[in-house]
Amino acid sequence: GAVVSQHPSRVICKSGTSVKIECRSLDFQATTMFWYRQFPKKSLMLMATSNEGSKATYEQGVEKDKFLINHASLTLSTLTVTSAHPEDSSFYICSARDFRQSRSTEAFFGQGTRLTVV
Amino acid sequence: KQEVTQIPAALSVPEGENLVLNCSFTDSAIYNLQWFRQDPGKGLTSLLLIQSSQREQTSGRLNASLDKSSGRSTLYIAASQPGDSATYLCAALGGSNYKLTFGKGTLLTVNP
Numbered sequence: 267g268a269v270v271s272q273h274p275s276r277v278i279c280k281s282g283t284s285v286k287i288e289c290r291s292l293d294f295q296a297t298t299m300f301w302y303r304q305f306p307k308k309s310l311m312l313m314a315t316s317n318e319g320s321k322a323t324y325e326q327g328v329e330k331d332k333f334l335i336n337h338a339s340l341t342l343s344t345l346t347v348t349s350a351h352p353e354d355s356s357f358y359i360c361s362a363r364d365f366r367q368s369r370s371t372e373a374f375f376g377q378g379t380r381l382t383v384v
Numbered sequence: 385k386q387e388v389t390q391i392p393a394a395l396s397v398p399e400g401e402n403l404v405l406n407c408s409f410t411d412s413a414i415y416n417l418q419w420f421r422q423d424p425g426k427g428l429t430s431l432l433l434i435q436s437s438q439r440e441q442t443s444g445r446l447n448a449s450l451d452k453s454s455g456r457s458t459l460y461i462a463a464s465q466p467g468d469s470a471t472y473l474c475a476a477l478g479g480s481n482y483k484l485t486f487g488k489g490t491l492l493t494v495n496p
Contacts, residue, residue, distance in 0.1 A: 309486040359427050373484055375428035
């Protein structure tokens with residue numbers, strides 16, 4: 267399958283600082299990238315959808331000013347958690363897809379980032 | 385709104401046993417259904433993708449089936465091994481919004 271690389275895998279930051287998470291599609295071009303948050307024993311929660319060169323579309327209840335998403339190229343999307351607070355501590359996962367040929371393509375996921383805000 | 389349910393939430397079996405994981409979804413208007421494996425603290429690894437027009441897909445010891453009309457999918461694992469221990473997630477790709485809706489997963493433990 268295709269490879270999606272997410273970095274860093276773990277990050278600890280102080281409350282009030284910002285953290286950037288990168289998501290790269292290594293061997294394909296991703297027209298669309300998705301950012302998820304995963305809570306213990308719960309389903310993955312979709313935070314936002316980003317299309318290359320466009321503004322991200324955020325799900326209801328997700329603060330766009332807190333979770334800044336950039337998708338400047340077909341291989342890179344970034345999620346920046348601004349002014350992080352302990353309640354932002356979570357596991358964040360990105361997914362990348364190429365929708366140019368079909369809408370029903372396989373979704374590939376990054377390795378996830380464990381964010382801990384202290 | 386699509387809802388995906390996975391049963392059981394956890395399953396513990398002895399090595400060598402064949403097992404079935406269940407996934408149900410409420411909206412049958414899906415493009416595809418995908419099964420994933422997640423190891424602790426890791427991302428998702430795609431196992432099998434079944435398009436809406438297909439009935440099943442096979443990869444090695446894994447076989448996934450899809451019955452759109454009844455809103456069900458199953459993942460069959462043959463001759464389970466301790467290395468199969470992980471959380472298995474199913475996700476349905478929505479026909480109207482192209483978004484994946486995930487179940488909560490089944491935590492599988494295969495005991496040596």
